[in-house]
Amino acid sequence: MKTHKYSVILGNLGNTCDRFCRSYKNNPPALEMLKAAAAIPHVTGIELVGTWDIRPDNAKQMKQALADLGIACVSIIPDVFTRPEFGKGAYSNPDPKCRRLAVDETRRMCDIALEIGCGMLNLWPGQDGYDYLFAADYDKERSLECEAVAELAKAYPQLRFALEYKPKEPRTRCYLARMADTILMAQETGCANVGVTMDTGHAFVAGENPAEAVVLAKRAGNRLFHMHFNDNHACWDDDMIVGSVHSVVFLELLYWLDRCGYAGWLSMDQYPYREDAAGAIGESIQWLVAFQAIVDRHRADLDQAIAAGDPVGTSRLMRRLLLGAR
Amino acid sequence: MKTHKYSVILGNLGNTCDRFCRSYKNNPPALEMLKAAAAIPHVTGIELVGTWDIRPDNAKQMKQALADLGIACVSIIPDVFTRPEFGKGAYSNPDPKCRRLAVDETRRMCDIALEIGCGMLNLWPGQDGYDYLFAADYDKERSLECEAVAELAKAYPQLRFALEYKPKEPRTRCYLARMADTILMAQETGCANVGVTMDTGHAFVAGENPAEAVVLAKRAGNRLFHMHFNDNHACWDDDMIVGSVHSVVFLELLYWLDRCGYAGWLSMDQYPYREDAAGAIGESIQWLVAFQAIVDRHRADLDQAIAAGDPVGTSRLMRRLLLGAR
């Protein structure tokens, strides 16, 4: 039986806002959030957002704090999405100055990753995309994005770069929109240390079945580097507690992650607008732990359900595994 | 604790097709389907589609067969959707001849309902709508629909008429598309014996939370007359086994049905394209029975979760109720 590693994005414990309300909560200091994260049952890793949580000036201190708490730094997420300079794109921005800014910011985070012993950069180029038709050169901007990622991956061969896809928000259309698009981008860089982050909520919005997308990544040469978990109502990135909407789909995802040999982290990426953050994130982990226990205990049954290909039999099994009902 | 009544639409046990494949299965005779339906655990009622399952010439025989099996006829569903004459509308068809055909066909089914002791007509005016913009007079056609329904409801005051809504298919836009539209139509008829059928899959496609829609119907004067159950991937009427995609949402729906005093049938309306029909329908009922048992056993906890309004606490409760996990 596999032991899974659970982690959290630090900022998920902080303040939340939307385009209407600037602040639903107070923002605790990073160190306090770190302690709160470490106190969530099963959490042994953390993801840090560049500049917010970690910068050249606090890297040493953060390294020490993580060591003291026995928490691994799972990834660093460079902030190429909150500054207005990146409003029309970061790595794919047609303005070379903005692009340089994005790449340099990412390089700084790569240096810090090496310094603090973190092996992965999670790149979420949320601003790389477009809003309107006939207002962007898709071909050129995709080339620019590829060049930027390749430059980084080649400069830091000891690090892994996980591209996180999402169909929309903050742009009405993002370039790295779905699993397969993003695999194509990873392949185009020609770098084996470029792969994909799946965020389950982004996959739902993309109309994907996450388990099937995991299989795509495995077939493309084990390109799945990282996992972000949350749930939603299937049309928008609501960033809710795992299990609050979907059940079977998470069970199936965990099953296929194992079967595809995924050995990475299961990281929580939520946005608890109005909820107690540690509570909401902890709940997601508890659901995953419970789902995983079901998968571990009943793997042979699940194998057989898939082999049988009979939805009625599968339904009976699901009812038994999920509800304990015959 | 309430005892729920489970029923089935007879045709769900028969042949299936789509616009590509004319026949995935064989079509057993109606009487054989009836026996198969009656043999599904918990089933005590049946819905019959007019003309397919029941006609003036076989009404007596059907009545006897139902009596022999101890099965109630829950509703008759007049067929105003499979004949090309209704391709551009039944009750709202601008051609008065087609409209008359639809109303007369429905009247025949009302007569049969009275004859066989069935109290409800389930009207699904699937062809009443439009496909293209600027190709239908929405105002006039809605008036025609209202008139037709009102004529029927006034002619048969002993019967209840449940309007089943669905946003699209077979038209790209159907007039009775959502719960609230359909409540407005029911009110506009001025007849207290006109209400609404909710099909859970149609509600998902409409972007509704079924439980909230049930509350709307209750507030509008207990207009929820009937329930059809199935599950889907939330963008199309896939007519799948209950519980195969969603869990919590069904739990919540059953809770609010009780709380709103719904005393009608829980009827299965599936379309098991490639599955064993009795098996697939039986599974839906088993899921509902299991969900209902959870609701019945933990009603006080659920009441309290709603009153507390704390999603973290609700998540903990759901995990316990659904997975038996702490």
Place this chain on the structure above:
Amino acid sequence: MKTHKYSVILGNLGNTCDRFCRSYKNNPPALEMLKAAAAIPHVTGIELVGTWDIRPDNAKQMKQALADLGIACVSIIPDVFTRPEFGKGAYSNPDPKCRRLAVDETRRMCDIALEIGCGMLNLWPGQDGYDYLFAADYDKERSLECEAVAELAKAYPQLRFALEYKPKEPRTRCYLARMADTILMAQETGCANVGVTMDTGHAFVAGENPAEAVVLAKRAGNRLFHMHFNDNHACWDDDMIVGSVHSVVFLELLYWLDRCGYAGWLSMDQYPYREDAAGAIGESIQWLVAFQAIVDRHRADLDQAIAAGDPVGTSRLMRRLLLGAR
């Protein structure tokens, strides 16, 4: 030929943000925005957001500024959505203190409306809804919402109250979600001065055809009080320039607005995240003016297309009217 009145929500000319980027632009002073709005061709009215744009302390000054510019105040939109106090609801908040806060804030805006000669309050209760299942009492909260609106409508019979619906954002589910739900709410208040605001983008997200929804409102007793215009990619409230995605649907909407006797304003409600605001808003108006000119010039053809109910003929007409192509 009707003369249409075009207006703008003042705040659309100001700063923009999202949950990632706090500020894409600078925020000009209200008076400067007002001048910029007044300078947009065809604009003769403005909507003001309570507290941001207008407060007891600046009402006189604003009234004068509007008079100087010859601009009408079309509506006041009380801010019951940007403050964390309203994070779990304004008019429907289970906490009576929050509800009172919302109603009192709205009353203040009603007083100002009377003072400055504005006849309409546009109520957008965006926070009235819920995020998670089993975490809100839909029945009770809907009652609370109705009571609050009724209290306001009865206290200010000289004013009209237009309820703006939207299926989601900032909550994952909002109570006033679609046209028909909102009509039911307006009716339930028992007040003839309560009606509906349709925002075209919200209607797209709700899966509605706006023209058909306008007909619903007309049939329910002319409950359409106000119109907000913008465009989107049909799954989220992107708040884009009118005509950037859809064309025929706007043409059809303008046609049916006229046919249903809508005599209100056509107000622009956009969110030009990264665009020149006055430019983007001005474009929407220019598209509407151009669409309206087509409707006005070819009304007889459009009447006939609808009466004919032939999508091929309609297509030919659309091609001629939109592209000038035979």
Place this chain on the structure above:
Amino acid sequence: MKTHKYSVILGNLGNTCDRFCRSYKNNPPALEMLKAAAAIPHVTGIELVGTWDIRPDNAKQMKQALADLGIACVSIIPDVFTRPEFGKGAYSNPDPKCRRLAVDETRRMCDIALEIGCGMLNLWPGQDGYDYLFAADYDKERSLECEAVAELAKAYPQLRFALEYKPKEPRTRCYLARMADTILMAQETGCANVGVTMDTGHAFVAGENPAEAVVLAKRAGNRLFHMHFNDNHACWDDDMIVGSVHSVVFLELLYWLDRCGYAGWLSMDQYPYREDAAGAIGESIQWLVAFQAIVDRHRADLDQAIAAGDPVGTSRLMRRLLLGAR
């Protein structure tokens, strides 16, 4: 200026049905449909569905008929989707007998293609997918699909094989669901004569911007082999007349097809359920001809709009090009 080649799928001119109504129309004989297709202005090519339209026994006759009418056979579409044997998959069916049936049927069509001088097979494996979670082995079935396509592509190196993607229908999930998935499949075959068919309606349902997807295919080594055109309301494959919902998006698609060097056919794939078929298909072509004329005439303006990346300027241009409005 490019000359575009317009074609039609022959069956689009025949009978239509859905899962409710078995027949909205009469089905004319193939030869009559062929004449009707040839009579549609601008049509110079036809796509034939295997078995329905073309079989070993009528291949010679069909070849002669096409020659007489001066119509090219653009592609043959083997029927691996209408027979119940393929209900649980054709090329990916876990049952080797079904798979063999599908491959052999396709081989027969390849032989006919060579015989009648048609250079392309359009493969739409609509039944290759799944309906329920935990009921299919995604990894194995994708391998089977790849093997089958590779076997065909290697056996017929003179032919091109265009894989047509679609997210769902007739399965609730199809394996070839989006542009990038399908590119990955084409690459995995290792055959340069395997590429992609984009159906614009399928792209809308997949949440893609068609123009951007065309760029993806170009970047992946000119994998776009074929185009099917139709329009829809963006959530389901309504197979409507081009231009009846979207305008700008088609303009942008045609622009990028040219810019990416697409030299294939523009083929109409509609499903005129209730409309005059030749009329509805002819309308689509007329819209495309009109859009193409705009692109051809204003290419420099469009190049510049894209280079400028200013949605306000683009909007102004679109208004001028589409509506002739300043």
